[in-house]
Amino acid sequence: MSETTTNTSGACELVLDYVYGELDEARKRTFEEHLPTCARCQQEVASFGRVRTAAKRVMPAVEPTAPLAGALHAQLMHAAAQRKPKRGVLLSFPRKIVEHPALSAAAMFVLVGGAIAINWSRGKMAMPATTQTAVSDEAAAKHAEATLDTPKPTEAAPVIPEPKAKEEAPANELAKAGDKSQLADDKASYELQTPKGSFAVSRPTAHRAVATAEAAKKGKVAAPASMKNIAVDGKKAKYDTNDALAQGAKDQDLNSGLGSVNGAAGGGGAVTGGVVGGETGRFGAKSSPAKSSAPAPADEAEGAVLAEKAPARKEQKPGAGQTRAYGSNATTTAPAAPPPPAPQPVAAAAPSAERDYRAAQSQHAQAPVAKPSANARSYDLARKQADEWATTGRCAEAIKSYEELQKANQYITPTERVYWVRCLTQSGRQEEAQQRLDELKAEKKVTNAQIEDAEKQLVEKRREANKKSKKAPAADRAPSVTSETVQQRAQEPAPAQASPPDSTHTKVKSTTSY
Amino acid sequence: MRDDSDESLMLRYRDGDVRAFELLVTRHRKALFNFILRFVRDTAAAEDVTQETFLRLVKGADAYERQAKFTTWLYTIARNLCVDAARRGKHRKAASLDAPLGDEDGSASLLDLVPDGAAGVDRQAQSRELAVRLRQAIEALPDEQREIFLLREVADLQFNEIANVIGCPENTVKSRMRYALEKLREALEEYRDLARAVQ
Numbered sequence: 120m121s122e123t124t125t126n127t128s129g130a131c132e133l134v135l136d137y138v139y140g141e142l143d144e145a146r147k148r149t150f151e152e153h154l155p156t157c158a159r160c161q162q163e164v165a166s167f168g169r170v171r172t173a174a175k176r177v178m179p180a181v182e183p184t185a186p187l188a189g190a191l192h193a194q195l196m197h198a199a200a201q202r203k204p205k206r207g208v209l210l211s212f213p214r215k216i217v218e219h220p221a222l223s224a225a226a227m228f229v230l231v232g233g234a235i236a237i238n239w240s241r242g243k244m245a246m247p248a249t250t251q252t253a254v255s256d257e258a259a260a261k262h263a264e265a266t267l268d269t270p271k272p273t274e275a276a277p278v279i280p281e282p283k284a285k286e287e288a289p290a291n292e293l294a295k296a297g298d299k300s301q302l303a304d305d306k307a308s309y310e311l312q313t314p315k316g317s318f319a320v321s322r323p324t325a326h327r328a329v330a331t332a333e334a335a336k337k338g339k340v341a342a343p344a345s346m347k348n349i350a351v352d353g354k355k356a357k358y359d360t361n362d363a364l365a366q367g368a369k370d371q372d373l374n375s376g377l378g379s380v381n382g383a384a385g386g387g388g389a390v391t392g393g394v395v396g397g398e399t400g401r402f403g404a405k406s407s408p409a410k411s412s413a414p415a416p417a418d419e420a421e422g423a424v425l426a427e428k429a430p431a432r433k434e435q436k437p438g439a440g441q442t443r444a445y446g447s448n449a450t451t452t453a454p455a456a457p458p459p460p461a462p463q464p465v466a467a468a469a470p471s472a473e474r475d476y477r478a479a480q481s482q483h484a485q486a487p488v489a490k491p492s493a494n495a496r497s498y499d500l501a502r503k504q505a506d507e508w509a510t511t512g513r514c515a516e517a518i519k520s521y522e523e524l525q526k527a528n529q530y531i532t533p534t535e536r537v538y539w540v541r542c543l544t545q546s547g548r549q550e551e552a553q554q555r556l557d558e559l560k561a562e563k564k565v566t567n568a569q570i571e572d573a574e575k576q577l578v579e580k581r582r583e584a585n586k587k588s589k590k591a592p593a594a595d596r597a598p599s600v601t602s603e604t605v606q607q608r609a610q611e612p613a614p615a616q617a618s619p620p621d622s623t624h625t626k627v628k629s630t631t632s633y
Numbered sequence: 634m635r636d637d638s639d640e641s642l643m644l645r646y647r648d649g650d651v652r653a654f655e656l657l658v659t660r661h662r663k664a665l666f667n668f669i670l671r672f673v674r675d676t677a678a679a680e681d682v683t684q685e686t687f688l689r690l691v692k693g694a695d696a697y698e699r700q701a702k703f704t705t706w707l708y709t710i711a712r713n714l715c716v717d718a719a720r721r722g723k724h725r726k727a728a729s730l731d732a733p734l735g736d737e738d739g740s741a742s743l744l745d746l747v748p749d750g751a752a753g754v755d756r757q758a759q760s761r762e763l764a765v766r767l768r769q770a771i772e773a774l775p776d777e778q779r780e781i782f783l784l785r786e787v788a789d790l791q792f793n794e795i796a797n798v799i800g801c802p803e804n805t806v807k808s809r810m811r812y813a814l815e816k817l818r819e820a821l822e823e824y825r826d827l828a829r830a831v832q
Contacts, residue, residue, distance in 0.1 A: 135792075135807050135810060135811055135814075136792075136807075139785065139791075139792070141791055141792060166814075166818045167814050167818070169818070169821065170814050170817045170818050170821060171786065171814075173763065173767055173817075173821060174767065174771070174782075174786055174817065175786070176764070177763075177764045177767045177768055177771075178667075178671060178768075178771075178786065178787060180663060180664075180667050181666070181667055181670060182663065183662050183663055183666045183683070184666075184676060184680055186680055187662070187666060187680050187683060187684070188662075191680065191683075191684045192658070192662075194684070195658065195684060195687050195688065195691075196651065196654075196655055196658075198688060198691055199646070199651050199654045199655070199691045200651045202691055202692075202694065203649075204647070204648055204649040204695075
């Protein structure tokens, strides 16, 4: 009866919840109404209650052991205190990198390596040219001079970045320091008069040698070397420049000898176009408003280096070389005269082909010829420029560049020589083109297709020339003469720019990278 | 702070309040240790598991969200660790009921903790026998029933919380609980009279 009642109402399912007190009021009331009517539920409630009571007595609550309440608890609290609250998600990765030593080291490596790689790829990491021999400097200067003799473009020339020579750094420091420099004459050991007494000043041997050589050339004395090398009574000493300046202001002899203090220091630094030693009454170099005679380099000091290294040019152009007049009166040399116009080739009776050549040259005057500088990097740039001109049809410029590269003993690749042949062909210089093509064939360094292509162009050009010669023989003879003239003119500077000695050649080649 | 709920204390600890965590530990350490002790049947193992459970709380504090009851989370961790410890302990010698609770040899055993209710000598003997019998019955319960029995009787979790801890339906929990109680009732059948007397 009771079971039937239980099954029908479903209240028997609530026994467990009732025993453990998990019924809400309504269900509890329902079950309590059901309980008196159901013997089984009554039995279960009683037995479960007994089991629970017995279990509680059998399993009393045990207090945590001493370690758990003592040492382990302290350890746990320490660990809990060590935990840092979670911070922003965005900066979690950078924070991890910074906090982890290995990661931070790796990050530093990546940053530094990346910076080096970027600078390397941009060419800023190129090692500065090492101290070159006097011979190589002279050859480089000759080449620079030859380049400068080319007609100056009407617009600003593209500046070719040139690594500065090592010697420039101390020179620039001296130029900046200005007042700290002290020069008197070009004696190997000389005396400086200062309020603190006289100083015996000597210079290193190398600087002395360079300065002596320069002085011997010009019949003038050279300035002493860097102040760091000044020795006082045989020991290196810090020179009191203020005293020296005060003294120097009074000393006209010293003032007059500062025309190119920074140029002499370090064995060949920058000449800034003149030092106004006499005007200011101070030692050291000051940038003169007068421009350096070297027009192309972006840096005046750099131009001065070139000017310094080109004694032949100095003779030709007084305004350029005189800025480095050691011992002479600076005020007289400072306002360097503007460079005279470059000697233009005589074109009085230029034949028609030569006129064409000149027209083509003037046509591309706005894109000036790159001037290969005295280092390999500039040659590379000039080579690239020449290739570009050759491929874009600007043959005159390309030929000129190739010729300059050849004069400078720069290696010209077979492909570039094919370009050269094409340019010569298109410029009407078939004979020279044929000659160079034969050389290429003999060397067998280019593909047959390239030679055939060049030959084809050459033959076509010759056919056209023959046709023209048939039509107007008198007028057509001129180009052959003209081409020879142009060729001769292109080779004109060659005697003045004799190929450098082997040492120079080796030097330049060693810095060239292909 | 002492009146705060477990969940708010845990949230405060998540934000860096170590004092809140200490309060939580103090509040739950005893019940947790008892549950673990009954589960793993070894005092040293129970200490380790208890410590490890609280350390897991520390590690997981950042991920704590107020979605479930704190006790559910706590006993879930504890139960999982107990299962692992029980698996490892199967190869060990079974814990003796007469073994002392502490490290000292003279400390009380589990049997000594059973109150005698000021009964006579015979009753004390019967009571001890009842306690042994009941413990044996509890030990003999299948694992799935025993853990539910312990969670309900020792940890005092409700059936729905036990269901969350174990990860099974609430009706299953109740069913297993019923089976466990019935088995224990059968074990106590012989000592029915004595049990009544103890009651």
